[in-house]
Amino acid sequence: MGDPRKSRRKWESPSTPWDKQTLLTEQELLSKYGLRNKREIWLARSIIRKYRHQARSLLGLPLAERITREKQLVAKLTRIGLIKGTATTDDILSLREENLLERRLQTLVFRKGLAKTIYQARQLIVHGHIAINMKRVTSPGYFVTTEEEDKIDYYPLSPFKTKPISREEVEE
Numbered sequence: 001m002g003d004p005r006k007s008r009r010k011w012e013s014p015s016t017p018w019d020k021q022t023l024l025t026e027q028e029l030l031s032k033y034g035l036r037n038k039r040e041i042w043l044a045r046s047i048i049r050k051y052r053h054q055a056r057s058l059l060g061l062p063l064a065e066r067i068t069r070e071k072q073l074v075a076k077l078t079r080i081g082l083i084k085g086t087a088t089t090d091d092i093l094s095l096r097e098e099n100l101l102e103r104r105l106q107t108l109v110f111r112k113g114l115a116k117t118i119y120q121a122r123q124l125i126v127h128g129h130i131a132i133n134m135k136r137v138t139s140p141g142y143f144v145t146t147e148e149e150d151k152i153d154y155y156p157l158s159p160f161k162t163k164p165i166s167r168e169e170v171e172e
Contacts, residue, residue: 011043033101034110034118040141044097051077055092081146105130106140108152114160124160131155 014022026038035041054073058066070089077083081103083091101107106121109130115121124130125140132144133151144152154161 011039011046012049013042014045029098029101032118033104033107034122035101036122041097041101043141044100048095048097048100051082052093052095055089058089079145079147080143081149100143103143104140105132105137105142105144105152108144108149112152114152114154129155129158129160131158 026041029041058070074087078085082099105125109115109121110118115124122140126138128136128138132148136155
């Protein structure tokens, strides 16, 4: 786990952050997904880069080992919701940061219709009005798995819930 006082950042900034094309692409993603800053894009890019690197490293393995590791990687990415169950290594290599940004709680709340705008979705999450499986989640960058996707709803004690329930029913 490591020492909590020596935490590392999970993202890597671009090598040319002031490139015109990079700036335009990042600004488009910021507005489309309602992100707070470019670090959230860089985090998604780093995570996708890690998965693509794992898929590329599979290509150099012996066939028997490659098949087992490829199944494990495909199962993990399917559980996260980045690819479908019948995917191959080529599908993993074609992943982009938009695929991961679509799996964020903020985006899914907006796509589900719980918020009118992507920015309102972020605000509802931060203010504690959104829950997954009746447990409050206050991080808009939370990556939602496929099992949790249909369990996203308003928190039971939220005024946005059509029929709020009592505190005792939530604690049960």
